[in-house]
Amino acid sequence: MQPEPSPYSGRVERLRAGLAQADALLILDPKNIRYLTGFTGSDGALMIGADWVVLLADGRYVTQARSEAPGTEIFEFRRRVDGVAALTRQHALGRIDFESAALSVEEYLRLLEALAGVDVRPLSDGLKSLRAVKTEHEVAKIGEAARIAKEALAAVLTMVRPGVRETDIAVELDYRMRCGGAEQVSFETIVASGPNAALPHATPGSRVIEPGDCLMVDFGAVYEGYHSDETCTYCVGRADSRQREVYGLVLAAHDLAIGAIRAGVACGEIDRVVRNCLERAGLADHFSHGTGHGVGLDVHEEPRLARGREEILQAGMVVTVEPGVYLPGLWGIRIEDTVLVTEEGCRILTQTPKDLTIL
Amino acid sequence: MQPEPSPYSGRVERLRAGLAQADALLILDPKNIRYLTGFTGSDGALMIGADWVVLLADGRYVTQARSEAPGTEIFEFRRRVDGVAALTRQHALGRIDFESAALSVEEYLRLLEALAGVDVRPLSDGLKSLRAVKTEHEVAKIGEAARIAKEALAAVLTMVRPGVRETDIAVELDYRMRCGGAEQVSFETIVASGPNAALPHATPGSRVIEPGDCLMVDFGAVYEGYHSDETCTYCVGRADSRQREVYGLVLAAHDLAIGAIRAGVACGEIDRVVRNCLERAGLADHFSHGTGHGVGLDVHEEPRLARGREEILQAGMVVTVEPGVYLPGLWGIRIEDTVLVTEEGCRILTQTPKDLTIL
Numbered sequence: 001m002q003p004e005p006s007p008y009s010g011r012v013e014r015l016r017a018g019l020a021q022a023d024a025l026l027i028l029d030p031k032n033i034r035y036l037t038g039f040t041g042s043d044g045a046l047m048i049g050a051d052w053v054v055l056l057a058d059g060r061y062v063t064q065a066r067s068e069a070p071g072t073e074i075f076e077f078r079r080r081v082d083g084v085a086a087l088t089r090q091h092a093l094g095r096i097d098f099e100s101a102a103l104s105v106e107e108y109l110r111l112l113e114a115l116a117g118v119d120v121r122p123l124s125d126g127l128k129s130l131r132a133v134k135t136e137h138e139v140a141k142i143g144e145a146a147r148i149a150k151e152a153l154a155a156v157l158t159m160v161r162p163g164v165r166e167t168d169i170a171v172e173l174d175y176r177m178r179c180g181g182a183e184q185v186s187f188e189t190i191v192a193s194g195p196n197a198a199l200p201h202a203t204p205g206s207r208v209i210e211p212g213d214c215l216m217v218d219f220g221a222v223y224e225g226y227h228s229d230e231t232c233t234y235c236v237g238r239a240d241s242r243q244r245e246v247y248g249l250v251l252a253a254h255d256l257a258i259g260a261i262r263a264g265v266a267c268g269e270i271d272r273v274v275r276n277c278l279e280r281a282g283l284a285d286h287f288s289h290g291t292g293h294g295v296g297l298d299v300h301e302e303p304r305l306a307r308g309r310e311e312i313l314q315a316g317m318v319v320t321v322e323p324g325v326y327l328p329g330l331w332g333i334r335i336e337d338t339v340l341v342t343e344e345g346c347r348i349l350t351q352t353p354k355d356l357t358i359l
Numbered sequence: 360m361q362p363e364p365s366p367y368s369g370r371v372e373r374l375r376a377g378l379a380q381a382d383a384l385l386i387l388d389p390k391n392i393r394y395l396t397g398f399t400g401s402d403g404a405l406m407i408g409a410d411w412v413v414l415l416a417d418g419r420y421v422t423q424a425r426s427e428a429p430g431t432e433i434f435e436f437r438r439r440v441d442g443v444a445a446l447t448r449q450h451a452l453g454r455i456d457f458e459s460a461a462l463s464v465e466e467y468l469r470l471l472e473a474l475a476g477v478d479v480r481p482l483s484d485g486l487k488s489l490r491a492v493k494t495e496h497e498v499a500k501i502g503e504a505a506r507i508a509k510e511a512l513a514a515v516l517t518m519v520r521p522g523v524r525e526t527d528i529a530v531e532l533d534y535r536m537r538c539g540g541a542e543q544v545s546f547e548t549i550v551a552s553g554p555n556a557a558l559p560h561a562t563p564g565s566r567v568i569e570p571g572d573c574l575m576v577d578f579g580a581v582y583e584g585y586h587s588d589e590t591c592t593y594c595v596g597r598a599d600s601r602q603r604e605v606y607g608l609v610l611a612a613h614d615l616a617i618g619a620i621r622a623g624v625a626c627g628e629i630d631r632v633v634r635n636c637l638e639r640a641g642l643a644d645h646f647s648h649g650t651g652h653g654v655g656l657d658v659h660e661e662p663r664l665a666r667g668r669e670e671i672l673q674a675g676m677v678v679t680v681e682p683g684v685y686l687p688g689l690w691g692i693r694i695e696d697t698v699l700v701t702e703e704g705c706r707i708l709t710q711t712p713k714d715l716t717i718l
Contacts, residue, residue, distance in 0.1 A: 041560065059647030060559040063687050100464035105457075105481060108464045122464060171537040178530040183562075188543065200419040201400065203542075288418030328422050 004137040008071060011036050012053055015130060023093040024049045025123065026084060028102035031297040034225060035131050037069040045080055047087050047096075056083040081107060085114040095119035099127060132294055132302045133316035139340055141226035142295065142318055143349050145182065146338065148221040149228050150351040152176035160359045162211050162236065166191040169217070170204035177221045186220025186227040186299045197233070197332040200289055200324060211237035214331040215359070220299060227299040229320050230350040231336035235358045246283070246325050247333050247356045253277040253323040254335045254354065257291060257305075261321070261339060261346040267309035274323045275307070283325050292320040295338050317341040318349065363496040367430060370395050371412055374489060382452040383408045384482065385443060387461035390656040393584060394490050396428040404439055406446050406455075415442040440466060444473040454478040458486060491653055491661045492675035498699055500585035501654065501677055502708050504541065505697065508580040508587050509710040511535035519718045521570050521595065525550040528576070529563035536580045545579025545586040545658045556592070556691040559648055559683060570596035573690040574718070579658060586658040588679050589709040590695035594717045605642070605684050606692050606715045612636040612682040613694045613713065616650060616664075620680070620698060620705040626668035633682045634666070642684050651679040654697050676700040677708065 015025065015036065027033055027046040033055070034040050036048075041061040047054045055072045057065040058080070065074050077083025088096065096115070100122035103111070112120060134142070156173045170191040177185055192202035193209045197216040209215060218231040233250075235243055253274045260273045271291040278284040290306030295318050303311045305319055313319075319341065324334030335354050339346040374384065374395065386392055386405040392414070393399050395407075400420035406413045414431045416424040417439070424433050436442025447455065455474070459481035462470070471479060493501070515532045529550040536544055551561035552568045556575040568574060577590040592609075594602055612633045619632045630650040637643040649665030654677050662670045664678055672678075678700065683693030694713050698705040 040562065062647075064558050064560070098464075100468065101466075103464045105459040105462045105464055105467045107460075108467075109459065109481065122468065167537075167542075171534065174537070175530065175534040178526075178533070183526075184547065199423050201423070203399065288421075 004135075006071070007135070007137075008037055008069075011130075012048060015127070016048060016050070020097070020124075022095045022097035022121070024088075024091065024096050026096050026098035027127075028099045031301075032099070032102075032127070032130060035297055037072050039065050039069045039072075040225070041065060041068075043080070045084060047084065049091055049093070052091070054087055056080065056087070081110045081114050084111065088115055088118055093118060095121065097121050097123045099123055101128075128302045129311075131296050133314050134296060134318050134340075135316070138226060138296060139316075139318065139349070141224045142228060142338065145186070145221040145223035145226055145228035146230065146350045148177055148180040148182050148223060149219055149230060152180050152182075152221070153217065153219065153232065153352055157234075157359060160209065160215060160234070160236065162209050164209050166193055166196065166204040166207050166209070173217070173219055177219070180221070182221035182223060183225075184222040186222055186229055190216060190218035190231075192216045192332070193236070194331060195329050198326045198328050198330060200326060200332070200334070209236055212240065213237075214243060214333055216332060216334055218334065218336065225297050227295050227297070228350060229295050229299055229336065229338050230352060231322055231324075231334045232352050232354065232357075233333045233335060235356065237358065239356065239358055243331065243333070244356065246327075249278065249281050249283065250323050250325055250333050250335050251354060251356070254321055254337070257321045257323065258337070258339060258346060258348070261313060261319070261341055263313055263315040263341055263343045265313050267303045267305045267311045267313060268307060270305045270313075270321070271307050271309065274321075278323065278325065286325045286327060287323060288326060289322075289324070292322055294319050313341045315341055315343050363494075365430070366494065366496075367396055367428075370489075371407060374486070375407060375409070379456070379483075381454045381456035381480070383447075383450065383455050385455050385457035386486075387458045390660075391458070391461075391486070391489060394656055396431050398424050398428045398431075399584070400424060402439070404443060406443065408450055408452070411450070413446055415439065415446070440469045440473050443470065447474055447477055452477060454480065456480050456482045458482055460487075487661045488670075490655050492673050493655060493677050493699075494675070497585060497655060498675075498677065498708070500583045501587060501697065504545070504580040504582035504585055504587035505589065505709045507536055507539040507541050507582060508578055508589060511539050511541075511580070512576065512578065512591065512711055516593075516718060519568065519574060519593070519595065521568050523568050525552055525555065525563040525566050525568070532576070532578055536578070539580070541580035541582060542584075543581040545581055545588055549575060549577035549590075551575045551691070552595070553690060554688050557685045557687050557689060559685060559691070559693070568595055571599065572596075573602060573692055575691060575693055577693065577695065584656050586654050586656070587709060588654050588658055588695065588697050589711060590681055590683075590693045591711050591713070591716075592692045592694060594715065596717065598715065598717055602690065602692070603715065605686075608637065608640050608642065609682050609684055609692050609694050610713060610715070613680055613696070616680045616682065617696070617698060617705060617707070620672060620678070620700055622672055622674040622700055622702045624672050626662045626664045626670045626672060627666060629664045629672075629680070630666050630668065633680075637682065637684065645684045645686060646682060647685060648683070651681055651695075653678050672700045674700055674702050
């Protein structure tokens with residue numbers, strides 16, 4: 001792979017093409033600001049006009065902004081709304097389209113007050129897909145994150161045995177990912193055993209692993225800003241026939257979905273494949289979330305693989321496939337991989353084997 | 360201390376007293392939902408009427424909600440807006456006041472559409488102070504978080520020497536806090552050396568510590584949902600006369616602020632004490648953020664100790680005091696403690712000594 005040329009001006013150009021009738025776009029999601037400038041601070045704003053770009057940062061972040069976004073003009077604000085208002089006056093803007101998913105109503109009402117007379121409109125959904133199709137450099141970063149995560153999990157699995165607490169495994173897994181080069185973990189790692197595995201978003205706690213448990217581990221690493229996302233479910237000591245049956249069913253749904261993914265297919269279709277598979281076994285009611293989501297600078301981003309979603313998969317999108325069956329009070333099984341959509345199908349980026357494994 | 364009686368109904372009552380003319384309050388900040396019900400999920404809503412309370416949760420969180428908030432009615436939604444709309448019809452609500460800081464404009468516009476004909480208004484600022492005054496049980500949790508953080512830092516300081524990377528110290532510190540009982544770290548730990556310490560919000564990176572560096576460590580632990588927040592700045596190997604002078608100045612500002620804190624004093628007054636102290640040394644321009652903030656279920660909450668803030672400190676508030684001086688390209692020094700406001704003064708909850716220490 002060639003070294004990555006600076007991608008920022010090309011991304012801004014692509015966004016500008018959708019500027020529509022607005023005099024300027026106001027970008028507020030920190031991940032979009034990073035994608036468009038390189039600035040990684042958690043507070044800021046980006047204004048994009050027809051022939052100018054200004055990154056707004058507060059005093060805590062100005063030095064960092066200059067260093068991370070050397071090609072972009074920096075404007076320092078004390079209150080973000082005041083910074084936007086100052087630039088609006090300076091450029092005599094008549095209409096600003098803003099990122100409505102990334103602005104609170106509280107700040108919006110202040111903004112309307114500060115911009116009296118200016119036409120302020122929520123950006124249409126177009127921006128949501130800004131980051132959906134990845135370059136090979138972005139895919140490589142996700143792949144490296146997945147590699148770090150896989151190595152860490154492999155090292156930690158040796159400590160899984162009855163008597164160990166969920167939280168001890170989670171702490172060790174996070175530590176190993178970071179020692180292995182993850183700048184952060186993708187999200188709060190889920191290590192859920194026994195009935196806790198029936199909670200799709202369980203927080204690891206003091207529960208001690210018991211023989212016969214399902215042990216669900218949902219985890220990911222962040223590498224150069226890019227996330228991995230993967231779920232492995234194990235059986236501890238033994239697997240009963242119902243666990244084996246459901247594991248096989250969830251794995252079948254997972255494999256069918258991965259087999260169905262390719263450029264040109266609607267996102268909702270992948271979800272339908274999973275749901276139909278679980279439905280045939282009478283377990284669709286125990287699958288309480290969508291089939292997958294995009295992964296990149298955010299661990300959850302566009303597109304969404306969920307019921308009725310009409311967006312069409314494109315080559316270069318990176319999405320999770322994560323069917324699950326949750327039996328409240330008993331146990332749960334989820335199997336998740338992150339895949340790169342290609343013209344012919346997909347390539348799996350996460351690397352831990354998904355066959356039923358008894359630890 | 361007596362065991363903690365369930366605090367939730369009392370908190371809801373206190374909030375209800377501010378219901379004003381609304382038929383219901385719509386609470387959206389996950390930390391406020393936790394404070395009012397015990398539910399710790401990251402997505403949900405809480406509706407509070409004159410004689411009813413309903414916690415709305417999506418499918419992923421319903422089982423958890425039932426377990427964490429046993430005294431509260433649970434309503435399952437697929438789209439949050441639809442859940443709010445269904446309850447609005449069920450209770451024939453004419454006016455709903457909502458948390459405007461915790462709702463995106465995108466969802467707000469959908470809500471207005473779903474609630475056509477209903478009077479939907481942003482809650483006044485009153486809610487911001489809902490959690491500001493802590494009970495002794497809350498203070499004890501913050502204190503325990505601070506203790507875990509202190510122990511972890513003490514263990515990690517032994518590894519600080521020239522040649523060690525910032526990120527290695529941060530990873531080890533986070534690991535030790537979690538091994539010591541922190542359910543999470545309070546925020547992305549800052550370990551910043553040399554010129555990086557001049558960036559108030561630096562992210563730990565691959566920079567290697569050098570003799571003569573200032574080393575800034577800003578860190579905290581979370582215990583039962585409650586955060587600690589503390590910053591220590593060390594000199595590595597030696598401290599030159601300018602570093603000693605500025606360290607003494609920042610410590611003096613810190614001590615003056617702590618000496619000024621007591622119930623009845625305005626928050627802005629504490630900030631003024633710090634700024635005046637730095638001003639006399641000609642360094643106020645190098646202090647680019649506020650003096651402090653409340654700490655509790657969030658690491659940043661009310662009240663804010665910043666320029667011009669008129670809110671009055673009350674006994675039971677827990678706030679940080681964190682003056683700093685940042686010399687771009689050279690180094691920075693910040694000294695931060697978290698303190699409990701009392702009638703007579705304050706009690707320092709963070710526990711690492713703040714005298715100049717050369718490692």
